[in-house]
Amino acid sequence: MEQRIVVGDRLGITIFESAPGGLFFNGIPGEVSGARQVVLPTQTVDQNGMIEVPYAGRFKASGNSPSVLSELIEERLSDRAIDPQVIIGLDSYSANSATVLGEVSGTGSVELSPRGDRLLTVLGNAGLAANETEAVIRLVRDDYIVTVPLRTIINNPAENIYVAPGDTIFVLSKPQVFNALGAVATPGQYTITFAEQSIAGALSVAGGLSSALADRSGVFLFRFENPEVARGLVSDDQELRVTRSGVPIVYQINMSDPNSFFWLEQMTVRDSDMIYVAQTITTELDQFASIVARGRLFGL
Structure with a gap:
């Protein structure tokens, strides 16, 4: 079976005409032998699978065999060259x-x-x-x-x-991003700007925990782990929920414990991570009371 051309292949193209004085007799850049043959500069198949042949235009090379591509070029040149025949050789075999x-x-x-x-x-x-x-x-x-x-x-x-x-x-x-949500100073989506950025660094980018709102014992990291890592985090009898992105895992960090800061510095942030900081119970009760008060104001 004849080898098919792929992107990146280098093609040696030789064009023959049956009589002198044809289209290629006056010359194009290339190595001319005799009066009826021209060897084109080596053509590299580009990212779109295309090559360009002088006087014939662009051709879809990838996916075709050299013999099929030769026929396509001959057909395109038939009304301009004298009985053209094309031979294509693969200089770089995939x-x-x-x-x-x-x-x-x-x-x-x-x-x-x-x-x-x-x-x-x-x-x-x-x-x-x-x-x-x-x-x-x-x-x-x-x-x-x-x-x-x-x-x-x-x-x-x-x-x-x-x-x-x-x-x-x-x-x-593809820019790598993480999301910082909840009781941080500046919630939002942030770009990971350097390699080995820690979770502590990611929290710093978001302005850190909100001193008035954050529950320091309720810092959560949501991410997808590969099944091998996830299996080591749960009991043997617990079934893993595997998705196309991996196994969803939620880590909880208690920043009231000084030891947690070592963990925050050692663990690096990944693309699509979500860091969520919970609010204190007092804050949530205050918000609930505010909603109730507004409801009374509007007669609800």
Whole structure:
């Protein structure tokens, strides 16, 4: 079965005409041999799967075999060149390479070494340009698609897997954010601006706990953990509720206990974390009384 072209492949294209004086006889940039043959500069299949052929325009190369693409080019040139025939050779065969696209300086095919290359090595060879705190890596292998933050790959060697020939790697820029809600000075959504930002640092970004409203024993962290981590947090007989994002876990921190500050400094904030600070019972009773008072005012 003929190999199909993929994004990042480099194509050697030679065009023949049956008689001198044809379209390509006067020359285009390329290496000319004789009067009826022209070798085009090597064409790299771009991120959209396209190539461009002089006088013929742009073609969808990815997904086609070289012979099918040759026929498409011949058909496009048939009314301009003299009985054109096109031969296409694959200069870069995807069986020995992976394709890297997105936030890198050199998109396209990246050659893999015989000993095998890990994900971070391939990204480095492609010229990773994305910010560590914003980059998300999406690996496509056959029918499987996995998306992991770059920071996770850097911090966890087990995530730095070997890249297989034919893999496609997308480097996406997605700002990592967390939400601080409840009795903090400035509730809202915040961007994680640097790697290894602690939960304590995240609370500081939100202005810290509101001294008048916050219940220091009621600080909660809502996040999704992978099943392996979640299993270590619950009893063996407790069933895990696994979702596409992981297992939902709620951590409670009692900031009235000085030991909790060590935990807050050691645990890093993650994308989509939600930190919620409960209000004191006194505050909630005051709010309830205020609502009741307004109800009486309006005759409810």
